[in-house]
Amino acid sequence: MEPKRWDEIERLYHAALELKEKERLTFLASACAGDEVLRREVESLLQSDAQAGSFIESPAIEVAARSLAGDERLTRPLASSPLEPGATVSHYKLISRLGAGGMGEVYRARDTMLGRDVALKFPPEDFSLDQEKLERFRREAWAASALNHPNICTIYEIGEHKGRLFIAMELIEGKTLAEILKQGPLPIDDVLANARQIAEALEEAHEHNIVHRDLKPANVMVTIKGRVKILDFGLAKLEGPRNPAEPAEQNLLQTQVGAIMGTLPYMAPEQLRGETTDARTDLYALGELIYEMATGQRPFPETQTKQLMEAKLNQLPRRPRELNPQIPEKLEAAILKTMAKDPSERYQSAAEILVDLWPQNVPTAGTTGLRGTPNRIAILGLTAGIAVALLASLLLVPSVRRLLRITPSAGVAALGQRQLAVLPFSAVSGGPKDDAFSRGLAETLAAKLTQLSRGHSLQVVPVGDLSAQHITTAKQAAKVFGVNLVLTGSLERFGDLIRVSYALVDPSSDRQISAQTLTLPDSDPFDIQDRVVEGSAAMLSLPLRKGQRRQVESHGTRNATAFNDYLEGLGYLQNYEKAENIDNAIGSFQTALNIDASYALAYAGLGQAYWSKYMATKDSVWVDQARGSCSHAVTLDPKLPASHLCLGILENGTGQYEDAIREFQSVLQSDPTNTSAYEGLATAQYRLKRIKEAEATYQRAIKAAPHYWSPYNWLGTFYFAIGDNEKAAEMFKKVVELAPGNHLGYYNLCAAEYLLGSFAQAEATCRKSIAIRPSSTAYSNLGTVLFCEGQYKESAEWFEKAVQLRSKDPELWGNLGDAYKWSPSEGAKAAAAYRKAAELAREGLRVNPKSYQLLGALAMYEAETSNIAQAMRDLHRALLLAPKDFQIMYDAAVVFQLAGRRAQALHYLERARNGGYPVQSIRTDPNWKSLQNDPAFQKLINSRNQ
Structure with a gap:
């Protein structure tokens, strides 16, 4: 058979397949125009299809993929040997015959190597193609091989067995959309669910520059679990980037202008005219599919080819709500926009329609009015020990247009009882190893004293917190942490x-209350630690009961050398800001483990060191190393709090919040005063939108450690995040009152005062924080206040200072970009700052792909650099993860405003405002200057939240 003849048969076969049986005869009589042979060929295929039932059809792709493998045997006719269930084909064992038809036969088979069921497809025996068509299919296969998406049918292998070609593909158990639609229109919720999944598959294909061009109900399957799968990319066209192995002069998968490819009832007008197709062609077909799912009939039900083409080119379909009044108005609008005759009037990307198909944007009878739950909280700060570095990656700093930065941090509040700071011990002689050992000894001393202090009027500041604040003197400890x-x-x-010398000091006068000196063999670090702990406990009047003595003398290993190395590792890790100290810590912990491979504490320390390495380098290889060490620590000692804390912090940092909750709860069961565990637990609960649970956890932290100012600071941060700025300010004022020398309290209070509209007071408070201790957060907050006061040039100067201190923070770079953008003399610098912000945000997403904060921020950075299509994709992902987050709503408003879509921008802006985004911040954001005279905008910023 001539290739052109086969093309005509195939085209008519697919077109007829979309019609009801009673309509096919009339269609073929018209389409075949007296060519009885052509008509019989098509009818024969249709009859075979009816006998075959439902199985995967992929007429072009299997041979094309074979060609991609470079096997010229694919043009050879198939052997005629029959296949029976039980036979073996390569490493597949045939189970049953699923069906057969004009396009081949399909078997269910078992992959004996991987232990999974697949579909094996065998093309018909007379399958052959001319060289030109074969080359095009080879390129199509290259395109399809680039797709890996849960809503696209996966091809596993192209092979040959005893001269017979076959394709192994994903076995999809379910029904085609064509079969489902025979029962009539679908419930609106199902329409939306199916439409979103199809759009997500198209988004993946279009992102790889692949246009399907033959999207229709027969090419969409719905599994028994409701998962949509797109089949048959046999008519796909690749746009843009080409296969690097192809000659430069060849344009991959391009069909000559004038060639009509597709299935007539679902072809876009430009396809019918033989014009160039692109991603918007698939969106048109998607619109027809949604129309049919929602109404139960095609938008152009004509069966005669001529009349159908005329209708699709020149007529408008009936409005979907005329056929099904239950269709929401917004869904109808989306359908009709998708089906616009002119591609320029349609959605320009799948990402755009995904945003409008999101359930919150298409309310149905089962949905209620939206009140957003805030999810933007920035925890950068100071937690017990190495958790400073570990938790630093968890949450993101809001940008200029996204509120200010709040930092919860550990510390002690002077509430009339004893507050103790154990300063890092110094090494009078020796080198870095002695210094590390001394610091490690002080850290374990503080941990042991914390255990002994339960039930006594004593609060102990973790050594790591002191190191993070660079506290080296008693005066500093009293000023910053409020200790006595x-x-x-x-x-x-x-x-x-x-010789170990230690003393208890009154920081208000530097007077020694008590002092002791021990001289011990350096070969017994166990005795050194135990004697120092016992002596310190005596100075503090902490009695050692029998059970507590066993706790004090527990070291996690019986090998003194391993314990010595472990203490060195802890000491190095306190000063994690120096890269060499992280490497030294890794080396010390590894040395300890080489001596004692069952040392769970050393594995936990190693996991923390690996995470610190990731934090310093942003190289995700260290994430896997950290996970392995933390997990092994838990395996070795399931009851060890340090092991679960290590793993919990890692799970939080990589977005596995349910797992993090489980780990932190394990810590608190055995160590109910562990501040890091409370903070980590609340963070995970907050990320999972469990707002009441998170609040309760903060309150538990206050109850467990009532003399720390840190839990009050956390609670203030929490109130800040949920939009209760008055309560937040109240908490931060208490922090400042309890620790007036602590810069953290001031810059947190600055943020709350700003949101309460007290700009002058906020500026003064931020400057006070900077006067106490300059920090990137205080610089950023001051820059934000100045930005919102319209002082863009001075704002940029403060953001530049912030970036100098924290150069890998994407949101600080975004802040800087915003300030540059609106400063008349600095505008040319904005694009570079936004590109840097986007680069850093993408790096963060590689480690925590569930960070909707990063996705929302990235969408804005992409939009600021005119990459609107990518911005929409990122925004869609953020909306999926946090559909009620007022910050994501605001990000969406900005993205749509930058894209020139005012109506959508106002829609999301109203949702952000109603969800809790401060009206004051909206009023001062220059992105809305062009809307100042818009009545809808004025109503939005001047009316009370709904």
Whole structure:
């Protein structure tokens, strides 16, 4: 058979397949125009199809993929040997015959190598193609091989067995959309669910520059679990980037202008005219599919080819709501926009229609009015020990147009009882290893004293918090943490001996309350730690009961050398800001484990060190290393709090919030005063939108450690995040009152004052924070206040300072871009700042792809650099993850405003406002200057939240 003849048969076969049986005879009589042979060929295929039932049809792709593998045997006719269930084909065992038809036969088979069921497809025996068509199919296969998406049928293998070609593909158990539609229109919720999944598949294809061109109900399957799968990319066309192996002069998968490809009832007008097709062609077909799912009939029900083409080119379909009044108006509008005759009037990308198909944008009878739940909270700060570095990756800093930065941080509030800071011990002699050992000893001392303090009027500041704030003197500890007791110490070597001197000090006068000196063999670090802990406990009047003595003398290993290395690792890790210290910590922990492979504490320390390495380098390889070490620590000692804390922080940092909750709860069961565990648990609950649970966790933290100012700071941050700025300010004022020398309280209070509209007071508070201690957060907050006051040039200067201190923070770069953009003399610098912000945001998403904050921010950075299509894709992902987040709503408003879509921008802006986004921030955002005279905008910013 001539290829052109086969093309005509195939085209008519697919067109007839879309019609009801009673309509096919009339269609073929007209389409075949007296060619009885042509008509019999098509009718024969239709009859075979009816016998075959439902199975995967992929007329072009299997041979094209074979060609891609470079096998010239694909043009050879198939062997005629029959296949029976039970036979073996390569490493597949045939189970049953699913069906057969004019396009081949399909079997259910078992992949004996991978232990899974697949579909094996065998083309018909007379399958052959001319060289030109074969080359085009080869390129199509290259295009399809680039697609890997849960809503696209996967091809596993193209092979040959005893001279017979076959294709192994994903076995899809379900029905085609064509079969489902025979029962009539679908419920609106199902329409939306199916439409979104199809659009997501198209988005994936279009992102790889592949246009399907033959989207129709027969090419869409719905599994028994409701998963949509798009089949048959046999008519796909690749646009843009080409296969690098192809000659430069060849345009991949391009069909000559004038060639009509597709199935007539679902072809776009430009396809019918033989014009160039692009992604918008698939969107037109998607519109027809949604129309048919929602109404139960095609938008152009004509059966005669001529009349159908005339209708599709020149007529408008009936409005969907005329056929089904239950269709929401917004869904109808989306359908009709998708089916616009002119491609320029349609959605320009699948990402755009995905945003409008999101359930919150198409309310149905089962949905209620939306009141957004806030999810933007920035925790950058200071938690017990190494958790400073670990938690730093969890949450993101809001940008200029996204409120200000709030940092919850650990600390002690002076509430009339004893507050103790254990300063890092110093090494009087020796090198870096002695210094690390000394610091590690102080950290374990603080941890042991914390255990002993339960039930006594004493609060102990973790050594890691002091190190993070660079606290080295008693005066500093009192000023920043509000402590009234300080324990200092030093180590000095004398041959094989170590002299340990330690003292309890009153920081208000630097007077020694008590002091002691021990001289012990350096070969027994166990005895060194135990004696220092016992002596310090005596100074603090903490009695050692029997059970507590066992806790004090527990070291996690019986090997003194391994314990020595472990303490060194802890000491190095306190000063994680220096890259060499992280490497040294890794080395020390590994050395300890080489000596004692069952040392769970050392594995937990190693996991923390690996995570710190990731934080310093942003190289995701260290994430896997950290997970392996933390998990092994839990395996070795399931009851060890440090093991679960290590894993919990990692799970939080990678977006596995349910797992993080489980780990932090394990910590708190055995260590109910562990501040890091409370903070991590609340963070995970907050990320999962469990707002009441998160609030309760913060309140538990206050109850467990009532003399820390840190839990009050956390609670203030929480109130800030949910939009209760008055309560937030109240908490931050308490922090400032309890620790007036702590810069954190001031810049948090600055943010709350700003949102309460007290700009002058906020500016003064931020400057006070900077005067106490310059920080990137205080610089950023001050820059934000100045930005919202319209002082863009000075705002940019403060953001530049912030970026200098924290150069890998995407939102700080976004802040800087915003300030540059609106500063008349700095506008040329904005694009580079936005590109840097986008680059850093993408790096963060590689580690935590569920960070909707990063996705929302990235969408804005892409929009600011005119990459609207990608911005829409990122925004869609953010909306999927956080459909009620007022910050994501605001991000969406900005993206649509930058894209020139005012109506959608106002829609999301209203949702952000209603969800809790501060009206004051909307009023001061220059992105809305062009809307100042818009009545809808004025109503939005001047009316109360709905």
